Amino acid sequence: MVSRNTMTKTGRATNKASDSSNVDSGHQDNKDLLLSFYEEMVFIRHFELKASEMYQKAKIGGYCHLNLGEEATVVGLMRATQKQDYLFTTYREHGYAISKGSDPGRVMAELFGKADGVSHGWGGSMHLFDKETHLMGGYGIVGGQIPPATGAALAISYKNTPSTDSPIVVCIMGDGTTNIGAFHESLNIAAVWKLPIVYVIVNNFLGMGTSVDMASGEPELYKRGASYKIESIRINGEDPLEVYNTSLRMFRIAREEHRPLLIEAMSHRLKGHSVVDPAKYRSTEEMKEAEQHDPIPMLEKKLIGLSYLKESDITSIVAKAKERVSSAVAFAEQSPNPDIRQLFANVYSKKLPNDFYRLPGEPLFDEHSFSK
Amino acid sequence: MVSRNTMTKTGRATNKASDSSNVDSGHQDNKDLLLSFYEEMVFIRHFELKASEMYQKAKIGGYCHLNLGEEATVVGLMRATQKQDYLFTTYREHGYAISKGSDPGRVMAELFGKADGVSHGWGGSMHLFDKETHLMGGYGIVGGQIPPATGAALAISYKNTPSTDSPIVVCIMGDGTTNIGAFHESLNIAAVWKLPIVYVIVNNFLGMGTSVDMASGEPELYKRGASYKIESIRINGEDPLEVYNTSLRMFRIAREEHRPLLIEAMSHRLKGHSVVDPAKYRSTEEMKEAEQHDPIPMLEKKLIGLSYLKESDITSIVAKAKERVSSAVAFAEQSPNPDIRQLFANVYSKKLPNDFYRLPGEPLFDEHSFSK
Amino acid sequence: MTIKTYRQTLHDTLAEEMRKDPDILLIGEEIGHFEGSYKITAGLLAEFGPKRVKDTPIAEEGFTGAAIGAAMLGLKPIVEIMTINFSLVAMDQIINHAAKIHAMFGGQVNVPLVIRTPGGGGQQLGASHSQNIEVFYAHIPGLKVVCPSNPADAKGLLKAAIGDTDPVLFLENLGLYGAKGEVPEEDYVLEIGKANVARQGKDITIISYSKATTVALEVADELAHEQISAEVIDLRSLRPLDRQTIVESARKTSRAVVIEDDWLTYGIGAEIAATIQEGAFDYLDAPVRRVAAAEVPVPYSKPLELASLPDAATLSKVIHQILDATAFNR
Amino acid sequence: MTIKTYRQTLHDTLAEEMRKDPDILLIGEEIGHFEGSYKITAGLLAEFGPKRVKDTPIAEEGFTGAAIGAAMLGLKPIVEIMTINFSLVAMDQIINHAAKIHAMFGGQVNVPLVIRTPGGGGQQLGASHSQNIEVFYAHIPGLKVVCPSNPADAKGLLKAAIGDTDPVLFLENLGLYGAKGEVPEEDYVLEIGKANVARQGKDITIISYSKATTVALEVADELAHEQISAEVIDLRSLRPLDRQTIVESARKTSRAVVIEDDWLTYGIGAEIAATIQEGAFDYLDAPVRRVAAAEVPVPYSKPLELASLPDAATLSKVIHQILDATAFNR
Numbered sequence A, B: 001m002v003s004r005n006t007m008t009k010t011g012r013a014t015n016k017a018s019d020s021s022n023v024d025s026g027h028q029d030n031k032d033l034l035l036s037f038y039e040e041m042v043f044i045r046h047f048e049l050k051a052s053e054m055y056q057k058a059k060i061g062g063y064c065h066l067n068l069g070e071e072a073t074v075v076g077l078m079r080a081t082q083k084q085d086y087l088f089t090t091y092r093e094h095g096y097a098i099s100k101g102s103d104p105g106r107v108m109a110e111l112f113g114k115a116d117g118v119s120h121g122w123g124g125s126m127h128l129f130d131k132e133t134h135l136m137g138g139y140g141i142v143g144g145q146i147p148p149a150t151g152a153a154l155a156i157s158y159k160n161t162p163s164t165d166s167p168i169v170v171c172i173m174g175d176g177t178t179n180i181g182a183f184h185e186s187l188n189i190a191a192v193w194k195l196p197i198v199y200v201i202v203n204n205f206l207g208m209g210t211s212v213d214m215a216s217g218e219p220e221l222y223k224r225g226a227s228y229k230i231e232s233i234r235i236n237g238e239d240p241l242e243v244y245n246t247s248l249r250m251f252r253i254a255r256e257e258h259r260p261l262l263i264e265a266m267s268h269r270l271k272g273h274s275v276v277d278p279a280k281y282r283s284t285e286e287m288k289e290a291e292q293h294d295p296i297p298m299l300e301k302k303l304i305g306l307s308y309l310k311e312s313d314i315t316s317i318v319a320k321a322k323e324r325v326s327s328a329v330a331f332a333e334q335s336p337n338p339d340i341r342q343l344f345a346n347v348y349s350k351k352l353p354n355d356f357y358r359l360p361g362e363p364l365f366d367e368h369s370f371s372k
Numbered sequence C, D: 001m002t003i004k005t006y007r008q009t010l011h012d013t014l015a016e017e018m019r020k021d022p023d024i025l026l027i028g029e030e031i032g033h034f035e036g037s038y039k040i041t042a043g044l045l046a047e048f049g050p051k052r053v054k055d056t057p058i059a060e061e062g063f064t065g066a067a068i069g070a071a072m073l074g075l076k077p078i079v080e081i082m083t084i085n086f087s088l089v090a091m092d093q094i095i096n097h098a099a100k101i102h103a104m105f106g107g108q109v110n111v112p113l114v115i116r117t118p119g120g121g122g123q124q125l126g127a128s129h130s131q132n133i134e135v136f137y138a139h140i141p142g143l144k145v146v147c148p149s150n151p152a153d154a155k156g157l158l159k160a161a162i163g164d165t166d167p168v169l170f171l172e173n174l175g176l177y178g179a180k181g182e183v184p185e186e187d188y189v190l191e192i193g194k195a196n197v198a199r200q201g202k203d204i205t206i207i208s209y210s211k212a213t214t215v216a217l218e219v220a221d222e223l224a225h226e227q228i229s230a231e232v233i234d235l236r237s238l239r240p241l242d243r244q245t246i247v248e249s250a251r252k253t254s255r256a257v258v259i260e261d262d263w264l265t266y267g268i269g270a271e272i273a274a275t276i277q278e279g280a281f282d283y284l285d286a287p288v289r290r291v292a293a294a295e296v297p298v299p300y301s302k303p304l305e306l307a308s309l310p311d312a313a314t315l316s317k318v319i320h321q322i323l324d325a326t327a328f329n330r
């Protein structure tokens, strides 16, 4: 999509890397980068497969949505972010959290609802938050993340001038999400206020079971940017390098010009909407097609073709990924449950007079609390 | 905008008139039509001026928004509707109600809150409804009318096939309204479901005091139709004939093809947002400019130029309009207030067991209601 | 009578009514192709086709509002909002429009609309997906709110809601979909606005609705073993509220407790307690107590979530406290 | 002390706080160029510029949500929602996001946000523009809701809200903007969560908030002429709710009545009555009564609207009924 020549050897973009850096998939120098993409994609894949397994074992509760099939998009996007950038995303966010830098053990612990989870057990799979890595939350309400993400960009523009160092906001959403009011209101506000935010539509062709064609009057979703004069682009979300390069470029514009942009990354969902969904509504053909678009074998093939990778490397990369996933599970297992005495600790940020700290069934009043 | 040659002599479009009828302003045959537009515009103008006066006299309460400056749009649009078409509109709707066929006396009575008002005194200026004329309501919540209007079109498509007789829905909104979520969600739904509805943005350049440029990332609002693949057009809302012709054409497409369309009519607001707004935020220049766009003198000039109208005709048309307005006021004056005993009559369409028919302060229970 | 789940009953009742009345159509996210998030509508797209089973974009405000407009023109739309939590994005259409249109326009038009939506915590869905905010709707004149606690009521109330000429919020519960019970085979219609004395008793009145009724009945059963006779009132309808039935029972038993899954402060139980103290003031031996959720955004962690929600043990404990305080002897 | 209107006090307090803290910004429709729908923000755009006084598109969900995000990054946004009726389109952001973000993410981030919005009927604005739905917000753990009834409280509570590190819904009232009162000149801050005994009395407790407090105080004044000594409690905060102060007063006077402008069923008064009956059960001589709006979508017609709303005469009548029923003698 873009074709600049500057190269970078670093995996995660640094502050400097954003100055019109671009990586060309055919060039020898990008070997490390591509391999690191591959490793991270494989790791996320195995993390998600394990999450699915742990859900079946009832270690994980609630709803659990996986990034299976979207790993190239996840990694390409996150690698193009800088440390200071803020990420707002959906309930389908394990991979993003990990790729933005959260400790996989703490992510798994959150899925387990444990005290060491990134959200201390309060959020679960759908609501990962990590102050450290600027992951500002996975949100379970469709479109719910978009207005706060937009406001975070307002705070950035309030405090920072456009520059190569300015933080930006990256706001992830699904295709189905572009049909809800919050999408429209937020993009318009971002345009009018010239906010440093990049909205990313991960178009996996499906809401839960409803296809983009059935849900959107204009199925080429990036075109909706035009309603707000927001520069938009549709890219192949199966190719981590294309995602990475476009993201670098779009993020840089947001950073250096403080204005909103929109990326639509075309992707595929390999499994059901959530772990419990058998996806019976998808035909065998459709599933086959999706599998053919699995970004991991695609990248493997490419890397082997470029001689960056041998079959034996794959085996060891997978083994390493599985091992890291196992330690994440082990960490989650040993982490304690949150302390029940802390039930009221997070309702407000400070203890209040007259707030209602009662367990179910406790009487409203203690007799001794009354002045006699 | 459109330039077909078929003519019609009738003012209000009939079922038949919709078959690609189009009226050319230079043609002799349209004299009656143009004059009838003019008369109706003058009448609405005087109705609104009187409403303003009655508000100052506290005969009218609440908020009161006028169509002053938008008469050409109002009349051009409404004349192009057919009897069976449904109209959903905003709180700025007196002219629409009248032009769609409501009795002006009953409209004024509603502003007075009287029992003979079109909404029997329950709605007031912002909430006119007239079952007879298919005025399905003025709505006070910005954007609130758009989803129900869309659903009315669903009901039409459920019951009717596309045809020259099919009813359609006309849904009026202001420019500022295009920034709210309901706009986006509804247009998308209408597109996906292929509903016979024409959305009309009356672009008077202002929300209350906020200009379109300040409020909309893409200030050419009709372009937003593209987000849903909805055919859209921007027209000069000061010229009743252009409005009429375009409306006829767009309404016909909706009727005969059952799909949504979007019209943006450029217009001007001659006074404040509502009767109580002195509009101090508008410069003298801006106000002068708006006055120069007053559609009534513009049409007068044109009609005089075409020799369709003499100065003396104007005097008598104005006199007639004022007289009709006076009778409307007289009708409103003599109409009684709604009966207080009917306070609970409209909460539900049928009387309920255990609904709460109590005036403020009445006890919950009558002792005799208990079985002993 | 047949034994059926709550889910199956809802499904069968929808199908039955749709077969009878061609003006009924279903509108909601993922109700057709996906067969419903909770499978209530499974198979209905196949039977009735896409005209009558309408999958929607994710746009609750848009499609709920569209259902209002369709109802104004005489259709009988039944909207599914996937869970009550998502109704917050549609609230303006429900409260400012569905509830007001009949009155605000002087009674000229009806809105014969049913909105089906499940509430309920306890599923580890986290703070924004575990709410019981039916009190918002129950507060609004112009709406009706019904809340069946078992399969038979689900049938009787759904039929009533569909037959109603005004907007009805039909509250389901995630925790009830799998619940089984006897369901009358005939055309069984309940009257909206009437509470049900689900169990007769004389020592204390337990007032509940939706899933909490299951807990109330369970506790009442246990108490019977201790020779405590609890009367259970299942509200069935939150608006209109059958104050008479509640107060008559409280007058009879002279003790009352409310159990609900919602937060306590300004919850449904507040109105029940306020009503009883006014209507049975001279009859009560003890204040009306409320057993409700702890006032926290519902946590994901299972132990935390459990701690925040009311259960049978808690209800039982509170009942014993009331009985003890009022010198109840068996 | 200076005499000022409620409107002027809000204006001055906003300006004062903005001068002190550069992280405060105002966000809302028509607050700048138009100078505010109710002119609270008149002149602030001129003083603070468009960076800090941000006119928005008509998109309550979008800009309220944006304020949440800005607060998460450390700004102190003060949002104006033109009237509480329009908050229904922003409800998901307020309830599912502002109220939940601190807890749902394990306490890692605060949302120091103030949402100012007026409620109030009685202005002939019709059904969708005349609501008092603060009970929705008061029901939600994670939110605070304050409701000043006079200019001094407006100052003290607005300062408290702005200084708060959590989201606060600041409820104003269309009918109070013109009300005058003494306002302390110093940096006057009230504590959120404390009710005010606005008038001491011994015969009956009147509980009220926002504009209804004006009515309560007026009635208390009149009753004094009849040797009836009414205590008036102005809640000031609906969440947290100061149950202690309410119940202590009811225990003292042994009679209580609530007046509110909202509908009765499931209104604020329900919680107050439920609280009093539990906390002062043995002290009450009569049930707590509630004076609230008739349960209809508020009509436009002036006589109909008046009939639907509570007023001083009604409150006075109910108080006399309570006193009569409890053999009160002067």
Ligand SMILES: Cc1ncc(C[n+]2csc(CCOP(=O)(O)OP(=O)(O)O)c2C)c(N)n1
Pocket (backbone or CB within 6 Å): A090, A092, A140, A141, A142, A143, A173, A174, A175, A176, A177, A178, A204, A206, A207, A208, A273, C029, C058, C060, C082, C086, C089
């Ligand atoms: C307001 C709201 N409505 C409905 C839902 C239920 N829901 C959860 S995910 C989902 C589909 C979202 O599809 P998309 O945006 O394409 O994201 P994907 O799951 O494909 O990543 C729906 C309807 C919700 N969480 N919030």
Ligand SMILES: Cc1ncc(C[n+]2csc(CCOP(=O)(O)OP(=O)(O)O)c2C)c(N)n1
Pocket (backbone or CB within 6 Å): B090, B092, B140, B141, B142, B143, B173, B174, B175, B176, B177, B178, B204, B206, B207, B208, B273, D029, D058, D060, D082, D086, D089
């Ligand atoms: C949801 C909502 N937000 C705000 C308002 C207050 N309000 C009433 S009219 C208006 C301006 C609307 O502008 P536009 O859509 O251009 O219509 P116009 O008044 O110019 O005809 C606003 C903000 C409202 N009624 N509803």
Ligand SMILES: [Mg+2]
Pocket (backbone or CB within 6 Å): A174, A175, A176, A202, A203, A204, A205, A206, A207
């Ligand atoms: Mg998707």
Ligand SMILES: [Mg+2]
Pocket (backbone or CB within 6 Å): B174, B175, B176, B202, B203, B204, B205, B206, B207
């Ligand atoms: Mg406008």
